[in-house]
Structures are given as C-alpha cells and as structure tokens.
Amino acid sequence: MQPQPILQLKEKLADLKLGGFSWNNRAVWSVAALIIILIVNRLISPNFFSIDMVNGRLIGSLINILDGASAIILLSIGMTLVIATKGIDLSVGTVMAIASAVAVMLINQYEAGAGEFYYMPGVVILIAVAAGAICGLWNGFLVAYLNIQPIIATLILLISGRGIAQMITQGQSPTFTNETLAFIGRGVILGVPFPIYLCLAMLILVTLLVRRSAIGLLIESVGINARASFYAGINSARIKVMVYTLSGICAALAGLVVAGEVKSADPHKAGEFAELDAILAVVIGGTSLNGGRFNLFLSALGVLIIQSLLTGLYVSKLHPTANLVVKAIVVLAVLLLQSDEFRSFLKRLFRRRA
Amino acid sequence: MRNNEQAQIPLIETRGLTKTFAATPALSEVDFTLYSGEVHALLGENGAGKSTLIKLLTGVHKRDAGVILLEGKEIEPRSPRHCQELGISAVYQEINLIPTLSVAENIFLGRQPMRRGLVDMKTANRKAYELLKAFDIDIDVTRDLSAYSIAIQQIVAIVRGVDLSAKVLILDEPTSSLDRHEVETLFSVIRSLKERGIGILLITHFLDQVYEISDRITVLRNGIKVGEHLTSELPRIQLISEMLGKALTEELAVQKSGISSNGLDREPFLRVHGFARRGMMQPFDLEVRKGEIVGLAGLLGSGRTEIAHLIFGIKHSEQGEAYVNGQAANLSSPQKAVQYGFGLCPEDRKEDGIIADLSVRANIILALQAKLGWFEHLTPKKQEQLAEEMISALRIVTTDMEKPVKELSGGNQQKVILARWLVSNPEFLILDEPTRGIDVGAHAEIINIVKRLAQEGKAMLVISSELPEIVDYSDRVMVLRDKQVIAELEGDQISEAMIMQTIAER
Amino acid sequence: QGGGEGLTIGFSQIGSESAWRTSFTDAVKAEAEARGINLLFSDAQQEQENQIAAINAWIAQGDVDAIILAPVVTSGWDVVLQEAKDAGIPVVIVDRNVDADPSLYVTRVSSDFVHEGRLAAAWLVQATSGNCNIVELYGTVGSAAAEDRATGFREVIALFPGMQIIRSETGNFVRTEGKQVMESFLSAEDPANICAVFAHNDDMAIGAIEAIKEAGLVPAQDILIVSVDAIPDIFDSLDAGETNATVELSPFMGAPAFDAVVATLAGEELPKWIPVAGSLYTSRAAYDADHQ
Amino acid sequence: MKSRAFPLLMTTLVFALLYLFCLTQYSSFASMRVVCNLLRNYAYLGIPAIGVTFVILSGGIDLSPGSVIAFTGVFCALMIERNGMHPLVVFAIILVIGTLFGATMGSIIHYFKIPAFIVTLAGLFLARGGAYVLTTDSISITHQFYVDVSNIVYVFPDGGRFTFAAGAFVIVLLVGIFLAHYTRFGRNVYAMGGNETGALLQGVPIGRTTITIYALSSFLATFAGIILSLSKRSGDSTIAMGAELDIIAGVVIGGTLLTGGVGYVVGTFIGILLPGVIHTYLTLDGSLTPWWIKIIIGVLLFGFIGMQMLLSSQFNPLKLIRIPRRAAA
Numbered sequence A: 001m002q003p004q005p006i007l008q009l010k011e012k013l014a015d016l017k018l019g020g021f022s023w024n025n026r027a028v029w030s031v032a033a034l035i036i037i038l039i040v041n042r043l044i045s046p047n048f049f050s051i052d053m054v055n056g057r058l059i060g061s062l063i064n065i066l067d068g069a070s071a072i073i074l075l076s077i078g079m080t081l082v083i084a085t086k087g088i089d090l091s092v093g094t095v096m097a098i099a100s101a102v103a104v105m106l107i108n109q110y111e112a113g114a115g116e117f118y119y120m121p122g123v124v125i126l127i128a129v130a131a132g133a134i135c136g137l138w139n140g141f142l143v144a145y146l147n148i149q150p151i152i153a154t155l156i157l158l159i160s161g162r163g164i165a166q167m168i169t170q171g172q173s174p175t176f177t178n179e180t181l182a183f184i185g186r187g188v189i190l191g192v193p194f195p196i197y198l199c200l201a202m203l204i205l206v207t208l209l210v211r212r213s214a215i216g217l218l219i220e221s222v223g224i225n226a227r228a229s230f231y232a233g234i235n236s237a238r239i240k241v242m243v244y245t246l247s248g249i250c251a252a253l254a255g256l257v258v259a260g261e262v263k264s265a266d267p268h269k270a271g272e273f274a275e276l277d278a279i280l281a282v283v284i285g286g287t288s289l290n291g292g293r294f295n296l297f298l299s300a301l302g303v304l305i306i307q308s309l310l311t312g313l314y315v316s317k318l319h320p321t322a323n324l325v326v327k328a329i330v331v332l333a334v335l336l337l338q339s340d341e342f343r344s345f346l347k348r349l350f351r352r353r354a
Numbered sequence B: 001m002r003n004n005e006q007a008q009i010p011l012i013e014t015r016g017l018t019k020t021f022a023a024t025p026a027l028s029e030v031d032f033t034l035y036s037g038e039v040h041a042l043l044g045e046n047g048a049g050k051s052t053l054i055k056l057l058t059g060v061h062k063r064d065a066g067v068i069l070l071e072g073k074e075i076e077p078r079s080p081r082h083c084q085e086l087g088i089s090a091v092y093q094e095i096n097l098i099p100t101l102s103v104a105e106n107i108f109l110g111r112q113p114m115r116r117g118l119v120d121m122k123t124a125n126r127k128a129y130e131l132l133k134a135f136d137i138d139i140d141v142t143r144d145l146s147a148y149s150i151a152i153q154q155i156v157a158i159v160r161g162v163d164l165s166a167k168v169l170i171l172d173e174p175t176s177s178l179d180r181h182e183v184e185t186l187f188s189v190i191r192s193l194k195e196r197g198i199g200i201l202l203i204t205h206f207l208d209q210v211y212e213i214s215d216r217i218t219v220l221r222n223g224i225k226v227g228e229h230l231t232s233e234l235p236r237i238q239l240i241s242e243m244l245g246k247a248l249t250e251e252l253a254v255q256k257s258g259i260s261s262n263g264l265d266r267e268p269f270l271r272v273h274g275f276a277r278r279g280m281m282q283p284f285d286l287e288v289r290k291g292e293i294v295g296l297a298g299l300l301g302s303g304r305t306e307i308a309h310l311i312f313g314i315k316h317s318e319q320g321e322a323y324v325n326g327q328a329a330n331l332s333s334p335q336k337a338v339q340y341g342f343g344l345c346p347e348d349r350k351e352d353g354i355i356a357d358l359s360v361r362a363n364i365i366l367a368l369q370a371k372l373g374w375f376e377h378l379t380p381k382k383q384e385q386l387a388e389e390m391i392s393a394l395r396i397v398t399t400d401m402e403k404p405v406k407e408l409s410g411g412n413q414q415k416v417i418l419a420r421w422l423v424s425n426p427e428f429l430i431l432d433e434p435t436r437g438i439d440v441g442a443h444a445e446i447i448n449i450v451k452r453l454a455q456e457g458k459a460m461l462v463i464s465s466e467l468p469e470i471v472d473y474s475d476r477v478m479v480l481r482d483k484q485v486i487a488e489l490e491g492d493q494i495s496e497a498m499i500m501q502t503i504a505e506r
Numbered sequence C: 001q002g003g004g005e006g007l008t009i010g011f012s013q014i015g016s017e018s019a020w021r022t023s024f025t026d027a028v029k030a031e032a033e034a035r036g037i038n039l040l041f042s043d044a045q046q047e048q049e050n051q052i053a054a055i056n057a058w059i060a061q062g063d064v065d066a067i068i069l070a071p072v073v074t075s076g077w078d079v080v081l082q083e084a085k086d087a088g089i090p091v092v093i094v095d096r097n098v099d100a101d102p103s104l105y106v107t108r109v110s111s112d113f114v115h116e117g118r119l120a121a122a123w124l125v126q127a128t129s130g131n132c133n134i135v136e137l138y139g140t141v142g143s144a145a146a147e148d149r150a151t152g153f154r155e156v157i158a159l160f161p162g163m164q165i166i167r168s169e170t171g172n173f174v175r176t177e178g179k180q181v182m183e184s185f186l187s188a189e190d191p192a193n194i195c196a197v198f199a200h201n202d203d204m205a206i207g208a209i210e211a212i213k214e215a216g217l218v219p220a221q222d223i224l225i226v227s228v229d230a231i232p233d234i235f236d237s238l239d240a241g242e243t244n245a246t247v248e249l250s251p252f253m254g255a256p257a258f259d260a261v262v263a264t265l266a267g268e269e270l271p272k273w274i275p276v277a278g279s280l281y282t283s284r285a286a287y288d289a290d291h292q
Numbered sequence D: 001m002k003s004r005a006f007p008l009l010m011t012t013l014v015f016a017l018l019y020l021f022c023l024t025q026y027s028s029f030a031s032m033r034v035v036c037n038l039l040r041n042y043a044y045l046g047i048p049a050i051g052v053t054f055v056i057l058s059g060g061i062d063l064s065p066g067s068v069i070a071f072t073g074v075f076c077a078l079m080i081e082r083n084g085m086h087p088l089v090v091f092a093i094i095l096v097i098g099t100l101f102g103a104t105m106g107s108i109i110h111y112f113k114i115p116a117f118i119v120t121l122a123g124l125f126l127a128r129g130g131a132y133v134l135t136t137d138s139i140s141i142t143h144q145f146y147v148d149v150s151n152i153v154y155v156f157p158d159g160g161r162f163t164f165a166a167g168a169f170v171i172v173l174l175v176g177i178f179l180a181h182y183t184r185f186g187r188n189v190y191a192m193g194g195n196e197t198g199a200l201l202q203g204v205p206i207g208r209t210t211i212t213i214y215a216l217s218s219f220l221a222t223f224a225g226i227i228l229s230l231s232k233r234s235g236d237s238t239i240a241m242g243a244e245l246d247i248i249a250g251v252v253i254g255g256t257l258l259t260g261g262v263g264y265v266v267g268t269f270i271g272i273l274l275p276g277v278i279h280t281y282l283t284l285d286g287s288l289t290p291w292w293i294k295i296i297i298g299v300l301l302f303g304f305i306g307m308q309m310l311l312s313s314q315f316n317p318l319k320l321i322r323i324p325r326r327a328a329a
C-alpha cells in the first residue's frame, strides 16, 4: 500500500465542497478501498476495464457493477435516511418482492387484454410504488406512533411481507412480456442501462429533497438526540414516518428494477438478504447505526464497493464455497482501512519496527 | 498550617500540562499543585480549560505534554478506573451517571458490596440510603436514576465521588443545580473530608462559595494559568479581573435597576387555569404578561420544572385550560407550544438540550427551523448569519460555528441553547436554570439579556435556584412547595427573606 | 381413488423458496384432498430444527397416523425418526435423501439430484461430442440440490478429457443472480471460448439467457444451455429455441408417498426407495408426451 | 414492586395468555411433552440468545451466533468422523476457537471503533464461509459418545422427554441470570448499555468488558453448536441459517431494549419460546398455505408486541389519539 498518493488525493478531495457534500476522512478511504478492489479485479481478469458496444448497449464489467448495484443503491437511499434517524429497516427485501409481485400480476391483466385504467403500464408502476409506500407507512407507524423498536417493527413485515408477496402470486413466479415495465430493469438509453439513470436520479432527487429543505437537518437531529429534538419543537414522529415511507418507495423501485431485469417476479427470493447488503453499504458509507450525520452518495459508494467485490468473485476462478470468507475478509479490511484508530495503530506498529 | 502545607510534598502536582484538541489549544503548560487537606478552587471563564485539566488528571483524555505527580511520584493516568485505584475520584461537570441503573447501583458501580461472591444489593441499597440521608435526601434508592430530577442526580454523583475519595476528590461544578440547603450540606461534608487530609479540587462559578470554602485559588484563562493565590489574600475584584482579563465593567455588572412595573396592567400573554397532572403537579394557575418576568422559587423537587413541562407540552396536562392572547390554546406538545411562540431552555442541557454531534450553527437554528417547518428552509447563508450574530451577542467561545457542539465547554453549550431560542424570536420564554454553569461575566450578561428581552416586550418565566437572581429580575414570584403553588409575591414583597419564609411556613 | 380416506397425515415441507416447491406443495395438498386425507401442513422455512420441532409436536399431540417428511438436509435425523418409530408413527421421506438408518423410516420417494447432474452432463457430452468448455451456474452453496447436481455432473464429464468446467459461480438459484453471474462470465472470458452453460436450475438458466442475448450472442446456438427442474417457463424458452435441454424434477411425489403410507399401515413391506422418474427433455412435445 | 420489571411482567402475562389459548385448542399443550419439546427444540436458539442478551444489554449487537453454530457442528463432525478424534477433545478445541473468535470481534469493536453490527456481520460471513470451506457435505456422527449423550434423558410419566439439551438450556439460563444480576461483570454490562461515557468515567473497564461480552456470546453460540450437534448427531454447514434474527427478535420480544441498559435475561427465555409456541400451534393446525403461515406469524408477533405495549407503560395512547385530531385540522 502506498499511503502517499492517497493522502494527496485526500487533500484534493477535501477542497471539493459539493453543496453539503463534504468529503470527510472516511470518504477518502472509501474511494481508496474501491480503487484497490477494482485494481485487484483488473489483476484477476485482464479485460476487466474494457467496455464494448454491442447492439447499442455498453457491455463490460464496470457497467455490470453499476447495473448490478442499482437495486441495492436504491435500497441504500431509503436505508440511509432510516438509519440516520437511529432506526433500521429490515423489510426492504420483502417490500421489493411485494412491489414486483403487484406490478407483474397487474401488468399480466393488461397483457391479457383488461382495459381498465389501473392496468395501464404507467399506472401499474405507480400502484407498485404506492404499495411500497404503504409498507413503509406501516413500518413508520409502528416505529413512530406505537414506539416499537425498529428492528422488531420491520421484522414483522420481513416475515409476513414474504407471505403477502407469495399470496399475491399464489406461490408462483409469474413472468411478463410488457416492455414498458421491463424497461425499468433492462431498458437502455445511450448505451447505458436504465437502472443506472434511475439510481442517479433518485440519489440527486432525494439529496435535493433533504438538503434543500430542512428535512435533512431534522433527520440528523432526531437521530442524534430524539429527546432534545422533541424539546426543540421537532415533530419526530412525522420525520420517522417520512423516512420509512421513503424507504418503502425506494424498495418498491428496486423491486421493479429486479423484476424488469428478468421479466418476472420472484416472491420467494427477490430481495432475500438484500437488507443486509444495504445496511452494510450504509455503514461503509459512514452513517452511524446510532443515527446522525449521513451522506447518500457515500452510501452508494459503499454499495459499489460491495458490488465490485462480488463481481471480482464472479470473474475470479475461486470456487463459490470460498465467497463468504473472501467477502468477510474484504469487508473487514475496508472497515479497518476507514478506522482512524486502526491506521494509527499500524503507524505505531511500523514506528516500533523501524 | 500554611507553612506546614508548603513543606509537604504536594498530593498532586502537574508540570507543563498541555492539551490541544484538533486546532483548539485547550490547555498550555499549566503547573498546578494540590496539597492534602486543602480545598483548592480552580476558576476561569467558560472554556478556560478547567474541565480539560480534570480530564487530563483522571485519564479521560491523553495529555500532549507535561508530567503528573501523585505524592511526588510520576503517574500515567490511563483511565478513570486507574485513577480511582490510585485514590483520585472525580465528579464530572455533566452528570455522567447511568440513567438506567438504580440510584444505589450508580453509587456503588464497580465496587458493589459482595457477599459470598455475589453482588449484595441489599447492603448496597441500605448504604446508599444512608449516604443520601446525610444530604437530607430521602428517596427510594432502588428506582432508576432517571426518575429523579437533575438536582438529585447531581447529589448522587457527589455522594458517589465523596464515598470513593481516598486521597483526592475532584468536583467540577457540583453545586450548579443545588439550592442553598444542599450546598451547605455539601460544604460540611467537604470540611470533614479536609480534616481527614483529603485534597479537594473544586470548580465553581459561584464566587461566594469560593470564598466560603476554598483555601487556595488557581485561575485559568484561555488555557493558561494566570494566577495562584491564597483565597484570603485575593480580593474579589482582582479575582474577577484576572479571570476575565479585564475589569468587570459597568455594562457587564448586574444592573440593580428597578423593575419596570409597566407590565402589570397589560393583557396577559399566557393564562393557564387549573393545569395539573396526577403524581406530578397539583392544579395551578399562572399568568404571564408581555414584558413581565415571572420567577418560580422553591426547593428541590417542589415542582418548578414540572410547571415548565406542563406549559410547554412536554407532559400533557390532564385538566385545566390555557389561553394565549386571550384565545384558547392547545398546549399538548412542544411543537404546538412553539407555534404559539413559546420557547424552553431545559435544565438538563445534555439530555434535553444539545444535539451533541451537530454543529454549533445547526444547534442554534434548530428551533427556528422546526418552527418554520420542513420546506421553509433557512439557506446556509441565512443560517451562518444567524449563528454569527448569536455567537457574538452571547460571546460563545468556539473556534468556528461548524464545530460539533459537544466539543464546546459546558457553559458555552448552555449559551448555544439560549441562542437557539433567541433566534426563534419567541414571545414567551421559559428558562429553567439559565445560569447553570455560566461564568461570572456571562452570568451577568445572561441576566441582562433576560431583562432586555422583557423590556422588548417578551413574556418570561424563569426558574432558578439562586434566590438573589430571582429577586433581582422578577416582577412576580410564584413560590412552590410539594408540587403546589403556595404563594404569589409581588412588588415589595419580593425579597430573599420573604421567599424563604414563605417556603418554610407550614 | 388411491385410498387413505380418513387418515391424518403430517407433512413437513422444507419451505416455499421457489415456484417449483409451491407446485410440489400444491400437488401434495391436491392429492390429499382427492383422497380424503386430513393433511397437516407445516412449513419449515429452510430450517431442519423447525422440521424436528414439527415432528415432535405431532408425536406429542398423538393423533397423526403418519408423517411425510421432505428433509432440508440429509444428516441428523436418527434421533427424531427413532422417536417417531417409538411412538408408532410411520415416516415416509419425500423429495430428498436422508442418511439415517433405513429401519427408521418406511421408504423414501425421491428423485436423485446426483442423477440429474449426470443426465445433464450426458446430454452435453452427446451434443458436443465430448469437447466443451462449460461454465456452471451453481445453486446455493451447501444446499443438497446444488452440491449433488454438481457432483453428478462432474462424475460424468470427468470421463471426457475434452470437457471441462472453466468457471463456476453461485447464482443462488435466482434469475437475477444467474443473469449477473453470466454477464460477468461473458466479460471475463472470451465468449467464443464458452461452449455451454450448465445451470443448477431453470431460473438461473433463464437469467443467463438474458445475459447472453444482451451480449449480442444467440443462446442455444453460440452457447448451449442445459438446466434442471422443468418449470413451465423453461418450456417457453425451448419453444423459442433459446435453451437446449432441461432435466425434470417431478413435483408429483404426493401420490406415491400416500400410497406408501396406506400400504405400510396395511402391513405391507415396501422397498426402501421408490424413485420418481426424472428424465431430460429437449422439447415441450416430448415432455407433454410423457405426462399424459 | 420495581417499575423496571413491569414490562417483563406484562410480557410473561401475555405469553401465559397465549399459551392458555393454545391449550384450549390442543390438549397436548397441557402435557410435559409440549413443554419439554419447546425446551429441547429451542435450546439451540435459547443458549446463544442468553449470550446475545448480554451483548444487547451492553448496547452492542451480535449477528454471528447462527453461523458459529453451523461452523461448530461441521467442525465437530469432521474432526470426529474423518479425523477420529475423541468428542471431548474436539469440544475443548472448538470452545477455545469460538471464544477467541468472539474475543477478536470484541477487540476489533473496542480498539478500532468499528460498529458491532458490521464486525459481527463479517463474523457471520466468516463463520458460515468457514463451514462451507471445511465441507459442504452433510455428515452424520456415529461415535459411541454421541449415542450415549443423546440418550441422556429424563422421561416424564406423560412421555415428555427432558433431554440433556433442555437441561443445558435451563442451566445456561440460570447461570445467565446469576451473571447478569449478581456479578460485577453483569452490572458493568448494564452500566455500559445505559451510558457508555458515563460508565467509562465511573471507572467501568470498558475494553475488558466489551471483549468479555463478545467472547461470552461466541462461547455460548459454540456451546449451542455442540449441543445441537449432540442432539442431532450430525454436522451440516447450512443449519441455523438466519438464526441471528430469531435470536435478536427473541431477546427484544423478551423486553430488552436494543439501545442497551434495560432488560432481563429471563425475558429472553420467554422471547425465544414465544415463536416456538406459535409454530407448535400452526403445526398442529396444519391447514394453512405457506404464505398464510408467514402472514399469521407476523400478525401474531405484532399482536404480542401490541399487547405488551398496551399493558406496559411504554405505550402512550395519547400519541395515537393525536392522529385523527391532526387530520381534522
């Protein structure tokens, strides 16, 4: 490892202040971790960085990483805000399954010739997103008004939501052919897959929403000290309901992306364990599970780190049984790299050696 | 006796003690000595570095440079635990106990009495009860600490510290929430510890108390030691100018101006009738006019904070009605109270006041922003401007406004909360112990601000354990006892003696 | 039809992790209904411990006549099967294998994952004359279906030096992951170098087909595709000429299982294994012909 | 009565009500058979849950127990069956490995200030992945010692089987209660969870306690892995998948606050058994489709927590009433 260029990079990045988006120490080390992983991937697979144009579509590992990360990035947006309020949302994976099940069941009615307006593709997408919003609203209600601990409140939906999704499709994994709905997951604009645009749009939109309004500040305030926020006249319940609802909406979009990708809804496995990756990414992105300061772009960076690692595993010739061990080691290494305490520990170690 | 002390090896000695936080030099090259059997007062403005010195002594922070000697031997304080083992116990400025443990467990944390290898809570409870009894506090020690008021918590912390002290007892603003009676009890305890040869390091902003109890004084300013004196040889005026680095000017001195009797004929801004809550507060009536300062006086636990909470909607009143400007008002939550133009500076600034990880700027504009709602966003520029104004108006000591508020000294945190409410431009301000932990200079400033606000036509409700303060600025004083308003004093009736007498009457 | 009317039978199912398993559950339920059997259904959500708990609960309540168990893993059944036996409740194993002492259960009605892997490999050997670079879409690591299919497949190709697995990565039996893994294979490897895909289930194969199409290649021609399960969707792909072959994993194990229960309650001796036919199909017509 | 114990009392009460309801539906709930089944079948969750209770009380979290259980099972099976070692030796080795594993996680959490959630998530990946790497085979253990131990059982007159696993669960529970309430370590754990800075300033050895807590948690998870391997006489890398959520849910349902500092070890006992009772009920009912089973488990969980809230002081009905009022405004 050569700390020199990274430190310089750090100084350069520190100069950049992109509207509320300040590069802290952590961000620099996250970028460093991503770059290292990408370089390792390049060493494993010589054409890792190559990108080709096939049938008007860019093809290559880097595009695969972005495309593959999109669902989790969407989840991480909502998850970041939830975690910033000192909450957690375990139900995002099942909300993905519910939204995709709703969308596919409705769109198949449309394909079968049903003429009512609520079977129109555009409306179907809205309904699916609304389903996600309702799930989020429910979580928010349990957390904010019934005072149920977030992990348990969302665990309820984690368990029963899977059942609801399965009930909607009657246990089947229905496929569909509608191209409008499929576009969300596999459309291409200017060679780039549509989910990447969707992620960017959501990242920017939500960042604007929270930073150009007071919402971001109020979220952080509630997350850091709910009592003092209450004393300052903040309606923390409403803030919480909002973030869980937004998380539900993001999860629904992620569900549509996943469904569109393979033109089918899988109520059994869609989004399974996705909540863990989303949480992991948020934490790698520097948002504390104890609530407080957050940065959506850094969370997305966290997702890219995880996805690059996964893609690296895909292109490596390692047997899949080793995947988890590699993942554990890399995740730990990334976190240690970000830890000030660990770096000064290393420094002391080297000084003693020298 | 004094010569005796000089000849002795100091109990604690520091040489060249230095500490810098990020870019803030908090302490530079401080030499300090504490002898056994003395009470040594450490004085200085808010942010002078007093708490930092203590945290270096007890191993909470690592010092950058300097040596610490205990009884002539160099020590390396690793952690508060390590220091306790060395015989140094400390009561820190912010009550740093465990709210979810019982009172007794807090007192005996880490040194619980054991019986046959088991923690013996029965004995712990009995002993804790007795220790508190010595302070005239008769409470259920098996209840959670958080069930009790900040004052009780402070006494619990002191009791723990006193019981732990083997050689050195450090008290960082122990009396900030205590009323006169508790302070006297504490001082008698300190005197007996002194006789046992224990060295006591005391930090306080109450100069009366300094002269009452201390033997020697060390003054810090901006992290530098500016003086060390025998208390008996240091005139008060000189002490103040040493602390502030300038003479206490007229402007800063508390104006003994006669209170404007102007308010009394005006329409009441707030009228509360029959508010009450079971187990918390007996029914009470309250009127506050614009431009009027109403003081709440009473002993610890008499229900002053409860009144503030009921009016501000933190606790829901179970009965009665409220009128703001003559209109029926719903005061069921702080959000609503804020919309009516209320503001509250809570007594527990750490739990109820500051948002520790947010910047000074964010903390200052928070209440205004909450009042404006989600989408009426204060632009960064506007925020900076407001924060700037407040920082200079209240003389908040901070390197810059983006510093997390938790890194400010205790007194400056208190000012930030006051600033938060001033920025929101309230019509009615409730201040619960607003001068807690505030230095002499700032103390006067805050009292002047209170008065100025009243003159600007704001309605004020002020709670303070310092009677002279209450007497000084109040137009009316409500006296409480046992969760009940027992008297209302006006005009000439307002005097310390009268208040004390009212409280004592049975 | 079939018999068993009035019996109460507990059915401990692995879970509901796929559409295939739902069909399986539905088939068993439909069969029970048709026969007038009172079926107690228990969903173990992929946990062996839940299955053991369910069997224990049935033994404790004491009013089931027999138990049908679709075991989530192969080992660790001796103790609970012994308890069922002591309680006089016969147990029929379905779907997967157990390695318990055969005297502890009546019989097992199951397909054979290893055999499925072998069938897929055999077809591929034939189609490529024993020369092929294969990429493998592995199922969930550790699951019996994935491990055994991998084993069977390797057993066969090991006999042909021209056949080798050049890449193997898990897609967790899921379409999207199958697609993502295939995308990575295609960018890491020269596509011309990939001769065939062996997917541990049809869902991953369908995902892989998408990836192949996106990469501008023609599935089933440029790259051969063989997978396991025979779910309805894969036949659509076969019709469209986008995949080559699938190995059937029959969800119709209910009838033989109930037959076994009825027979054993009538005192008959049964063979310890009643295999459920699974064969390889390259067209819908062939499949339909077999399932009249 | 101490007010702190009130939520626990309510949890117990609601649990008792639920159990009574089950009893009216199925006679076997009145027998020791069901009681013993609950104890022995959920021992593998209950034992690590006691350890996780300490972790959560201290304000941390541990996601790794499920994987540690699986790793332990696979390790035992491999060492005994393929390497021919004696079970007791293997147990000693794996307990040391497990404890060190936990101590390492605790050290990383403490010294490098990395959030426990993530460190133990990495622990989850590592232990599960380690099990896969050891072997993905499902291995039966035939060693005579295993057969002997799995036959240790007290049979109640009505056929209830109180096995060694049930016994281990009860013993660990009692030791857990003792540790939590009657040792300085236990009180330090509560103090840390209540206010970590405060605990530090009052002289609680934060580092040592943190490391001990995670070591204890992993030790108990390893112990549970041994118990599970003994009671099934097998090792498999896929078992106890997702157990971490069952365990955390059990701890929290039992009244322990995830923010730390508040809770009871006994509560965890109830929290772990609650899903067991629900599953038993649904198994005996047996008429539901898989999706209805999931939905109903969720609904019952919600009902249980709702009742708990309603009956204990944590619930503030005023907050609820305010919603319509706001809507009207």
Ligand SMILES: Nc1ncnc2c1ncn2[C@@H]1O[C@H](COP(=O)(O)OP(=O)(O)OP(=O)(O)O)[C@@H](O)[C@H]1O
Pocket: B021, B022, B024, B025, B026, B044, B045, B046, B047, B048, B049, B050, B051, B052, B053, B093, B397, B398, B406, B407, B408, B409, B410, B411, B412, B437, B439
């Ligand atoms: N953890 C910290 N990080 C950064 N700066 C700090 C930290 N703690 C204290 N400081 C800074 O060090 C200086 C001295 O603070 P200290 O708390 O010692 O003041 P003090 O004399 O105790 O004041 P007060 O009377 O208000 O309590 C202040 O400027 C403060 O902002």
Ligand SMILES: Nc1ncnc2c1ncn2[C@@H]1O[C@H](COP(=O)(O)OP(=O)(O)OP(=O)(O)O)[C@@H](O)[C@H]1O
Pocket: B136, B137, B138, B139, B147, B148, B149, B150, B151, B152, B177, B298, B299, B300, B301, B302, B303, B304, B305, B306, B347, B465
């Ligand atoms: N001397 C005491 N003995 C027993 N209990 C007390 C005593 N003082 C206070 N308490 C307890 O503390 C609780 C909170 O008191 P609270 O702080 O609200 O009163 P207060 O009038 O605002 O006093 P202060 O503002 O000085 O703390 C009371 O409900 C009471 O139970």
Ligand SMILES: [Mg+2]
Pocket: B050, B051, B052, B093, B172, B409, B410, B411
């Ligand atoms: Mg201080």
Ligand SMILES: [Mg+2]
Pocket: B149, B304, B305, B306, B347, B432
């Ligand atoms: Mg008070």
